[in-house]
Amino acid sequence: MNAPLRSVLPGAPDPSAARAALDVELARLDLLIEREILRLRARYELTLDEFRGLYISDRAVDDLIRSARRGDGEPAAESLGMRARALLAERNAAENAARQAPWHALARALCLSDPERDLVLLALAPELDPKYETLFAYLNNDVTRKLGTAELAARLFAASVGQRAELRRALAPDAPLIALGVLEFAPVTREAPRAQRGLRVGQALVDWLLGLPYVPERLVGVARIARQEAPPALPSPHAAYYAAGDVFPLLVVTAASAEEAQSEAQRGLAAAGEPALALDLRALRGSGAPAEVACAVEQMCALFGLTVVAAPLDAMFDADGRALEAPAAALERLCARARRVVLAGSASLRWRDAVGRQPRAARAVELRLAPPDALQRAAAWREALALHAAQFDIEALADRFLFGAGRIAIAVQRAFDRAGFDGRALPAQEELFEAARAVSAEASEGVVRLLPTPFSWDDLVVPPAVRRRLRDVVRAIELRPKVLDQWGFARRMAGARGVKVMFAGASGTGKTMAAAIVARTLGLEVHRVQLASVVSKYIGETEKNLDRAFDAASRSSAVLFIDEADALFGKRSEVKDAHDRYANVETGYLLQKMEDHDGIVILATNLADNIDEAFSRRMHFVVDFPLPDADSRERLWRGMFPAEAPRAADIDFAFLARQFPLAGGDIRNIVLDAAYAAAQRARAIGMADVVRAVARQYAKRGKVPAAGEFREYLAMLAQEPD
DSSP states (O other): OEEOHHHHSOOOSOHHHHHHHHHHHHHHHHHHHHHHHHHHHHTTSSTTOTTHHHHSOHHHHHHHHHHHSSSOOOOOHHHHHHHHHHHHHHHHHHHHHTTTSHHHHHHHHHTOOHHHHHHHHHHHHHHHOTHHHHHHHHHHTOTTOOSOOHHHHHHHHOSSHHHHHHHHHTTSTTSHHHHTTSEEEOOOSSOOOGGGSOEEEOHHHHHHHTTSOOOOGGGTTTEEEEOOSSOOSSOOTTHHHHTOTTOOOOEEEEESSHHHHHHHHHHHHHHTTOOEEEEEHHHHHHSSOHHHHHHHHHHHHHHHTOEEEEEOGGGGBOTTSOBOHHHHHHHHHHHHHOSSEEEEEETTOOTHHHHTTSHHHHTOEEEEOOOOOHHHHHHHHHHHHGGGGGGSOHHHHHHHOOOOHHHHHHHHHHHHHHHHHTTOSSOOHHHHHHHHHHHHHTTOOTTEEEEOOOOOGGGOOOOHHHHHHHHHHHHHHHTHIIIIIISOHHHHOOSOSOEEEEEEESTTSSHHHHHHHHHHHHTOOEEEEOHHHHOOSSTTHHHHHHHHHHHHHHHHTOEEEESSGGGTSBOOOOOOSHHHHHHHHHHHHHHHHHHHOOSEEEEEESOGGGBOHHHHHTOSEEEEEOOOOHHHHHHHHHHTSOTTSOBOTTOOHHHHHHHOOOOHHHHHHHHHHHHHHHHHTTSOBOHHHHHHHHHHHHHHTTOOOOHHHHGGGTHHHHSOOO
């Protein structure tokens, strides 16, 4: 579970205590500023400057200094030493009494040296009290330079050349204060030496040092705290890696989907008691400044001891699999600098292309998450549903959707959210299926298209034997948990749990509709393979594209429907040249993909004899769809007209079914053609519209209408439409 940044980040135990710790530091800064002013006046470097007084007078500065004192003593140099010693004792006592104050926690978390703390204090002071803008402008001899600078820090804090050099090193581009974004140089309107550029502290850090929640603006909508209130019921198989302590390698978790990998990482860290920050790499990719986002993540993790869980790694690549330069560079920097980083992505990802250019990636540990079996999926559904698990068909959910714990939790949350919107405490079983299908659809790829499933069994016009066989297919899929798991057949079967079905028959006989009805009955989506996107003339591309289709169907637990399967699964030929040899290797590869696939695959072909025998032998079911007989054709003709469509009384359905041996797809096209013709003339669909549409359908096939077929309605063909 992820939570907004504001809700769970540690803050100060008491804002007043946070401010008290800062006030002690500001009192020390006041003494140093007073000492510097006295030193300069003693050398007549201020009072003789007639222009400085035009902007900020000596009296105004003295008033600011006097207001910061505990007493009304004169600003004499001899009193500074006594006050400095008293303040040092007070500072040590306050630090021991308030070690949990954010100011001290910052120094401990980032291991800041005294010079680094002084620089942060100097940059922070104007945010805490506006008087410091006036004092800094006075000391900088420029009313427009109201921020602390490296030059001013050297004058205030450095007593030797070595200390000055140490302050400068603390502001180098690769120094922790700058690299982590604790300090940043303010923009300048004109060129200025680096030592004279103003220093600022980020607003989120300022708020946190004052005892307010730490909410970095750069991370809103990009990163969230990963929180899990209770230990996971299903322990991580890689728990030891997440509790590696100070020696924490770069971990790369891969699974069937990026969501599963991210869930595994967060669950493993939760079990190890390690708080995590979930970085959304899609949002990082879409941000205008990914490098600044990565810097904010690094700072936050350093402050609060968080582990970065960056997912999905897939977002770091374009459609052609090339790493995106700016986001990948930001992620690579984060992996190199942050102490604890876990990357999560899909198993097929070449993650080294995104972060492999830095030394830490060479020692990375990849944790490959095996797909959960049916029993593990059922346990994950029960965990996600908690006390309500007994009210749902867990076995059906676990069998149909090949999800891990991550996507199961998302589906359950969506189903309960939907029920909550309707004022119900619990979702229905169908709503759980609907939510799971929605999660499934998010994993589809470009080589497949989601096939609509609006049909019911009443819409399917096929012989009773075909209908019974289709019911057998559904029942076999529904009974997989019982037969394979409870009866133990899974141990006897060397292959996967998948179900392979072949629909054979002429075009238009209902194969696609039957696939949609089977999927709808099972509560699943249908992925229809786009042949144009799969078949390629280039060697190896067809297998690669089909592999993506199988992977997408597996990740989304969808029925994979391959129409015109003979184009992909044709018979192997005698090897006469290299092309024949490669074609046979391709067929063998596809055979193996079919064998390994755990889901449901439906092949549809108009030419069953052209399918390679090895594929046919691996089919669990082969369903033949014959051309409809006269009675079935009449049902098809009547069923094609919706109840709300205007239909003339002269349509002779018995004649149309008896005279024209058409398949259902042809009848559908004819009825639609006739409907458009009638709508064009603003009248009901009549027999003349249908007859002329039949003639046009014949013409598409190169067939001339015969008098013996159209009989008494032949004259309608010669009539001009009204």
